[in-house]
Amino acid sequence: MAKRYGGKYSPEPQEDDRPVTDPRNLPRPSPKEGHHPLESRTFWVTLMGSPLLIGAFFHSPLTMATSLAGFGLLASGMWMTREGLKAEAAYDARRAARRPAIPRKLFGGILTGLGLAVGSLEPGSAAAAGAGIIGVAGVVLHWLSFGSDPMTDKGMEGVDTFQQDRAARIIAEGEDYLRAMRDAILRTGDRRLEARVHMFGATARELFKQIEDNPADIANARRYLGVYLMGARDATVKFADLYTQTRDPKARQDYEQLLADLENNFSTRTSQLIEGSRTNLDIEMQVLRDRLAREGVQTPAEPPALDFRTQDLPGNLLIPSKDREPEKR
Structure with missing residues (x-):
């Protein structure tokens, strides 16, 4: 194994040969800085909404406005969802924790659904109904992908x-x-x-x-x-x-x-x-x-041992063999 050179004229004299511990192998920071396993999904969802941002400049002014607004709502929803996942990771890491004050994942799902609905909106009543269906589907898929926020306190009694x-x-x-x-x-x-x-x-x-x-x-x-x-x-x-x-x-x-x-x-x-x-x-x-x-209630220091001979058990299965009566023939 390679060993760093050290001697009398070295700028950093080595006084011992203790192995160098890699900081990456040391314990991670506190739960406040924890990482949720689903946190990376928010980046990919935002990336998949980039066609709304790129294609907005090749359409009419109305379509461009709806596309930009849709992408903005979608990106805001993913940012809110990521913050909710961080709060959930901190909640799960503690034995006693209060529920998050703001249901960030819930608001993130609503913003995501609105972004999809606004981004797919086109003039016409039928198109508006279709955009609404897409928005509702987006909210449901968001809930299935990221789950819900912690809604109750844990271990706070x-x-x-x-x-x-x-x-x-x-x-x-x-x-x-x-x-x-x-x-x-x-x-x-x-x-x-x-x-x-x-x-x-x-x-x-x-x-x-x-x-x-x-x-x-x-x-x-x-x-x-x-x-x-x-x-x-x-x-x-x-x-x-x-x-x-x-x-x-x-x-x-x-x-x-x-x-x-x-x-x-x-x-x-x-x-x-x-x-x-x-x-x-x-x-x-x-x-x-x-x-x-x-109050007159006695609490023994140790629980009493069970006396199997006084228990109403079927047969003599749990009675020691030396205390059994001889079988009559």
């Missing part, structure tokens, strides 16, 4: 919506910090550093996921989502400016050590939040047992 909105805003701010770190480290042209920053982002997103699942924990992790990530972004920008000019190995070592310390802190905080949720569950269950005990 007992969730504080105010805390969830607050957590979503802070997590979005944290994602902006991580994105700025990735953009800044690209200036160094070093794939190993790019991979290191991606690994730090994956560790930070584990904390993001914990906050998304339990928005009440945001008070315990506010500094990690704001102050620490802001400091990491500022440090990355300054390091990238310095390293592109000097290629100082000491600065690189200090920066990598900083990322390692931040990763440890983020991992520790994530583990503490998980353990805290587990402790809160145990306390809640114990309080419920105490209340039931005051």
Whole structure:
């Protein structure tokens, strides 16, 4: 396997032989930046409507106007549909999520049907009826191709919506910090550093996921989502400016050590939040047992073992052989 040359007079001395991790193999960004598998269909539908745009200039002014309007409505419908697919991908990626505020795919289907109807419109009552049929068919085909929008909330029972909105805003701010770190480290042209920053982002997103699942924990992790990530972004920008000019190995070592310390802190905080949720569950269950005990309902710690000999079962199939009565002949 080819190995990069490094020596005393190399501009980038190699201090170790650790393999370079390809950033493309690292975890993907958060669900907000997810990709829906049907998202590419919107491009092909828009492309298939291009004859309306191209052929509009070879007809009468009325036909040209209807063709351009039809293509514009069709393209707008596909754009709205693509945004709806992104919102659906974010909805599916979360265990607890509210339905999208705007049914984008529904509006996209209506705009697509209108675009097809207007684009095929010609003078005459019979032609108008035919254009209407084409528009309705377009709406139905859009629904069959892309489905409907999520219309109900998912896993929102007992969730504080105010805390969830607050957590979503802070997590979005944290994602902006991580994105700025990735953009800044690209200036160094070093794939190993790019991979290191991606690994730090994956560790930070584990904390993001914990906050998304339990928005009440945001008070315990506010500094990690704001102050620490802001400091990491500022440090990355300054390091990238310095390293592109000097290629100082000491600065690189200090920066990598900083990322390692931040990763440890983020991992520790994530583990503490998980353990805290587990402790809160145990306390809640114990309080419920105490209340039931005051009402005279006993709740054993472990379920009692079944005594098969006292069960009304057909035959003696489940009674141990040593407890069976001898058969009478």
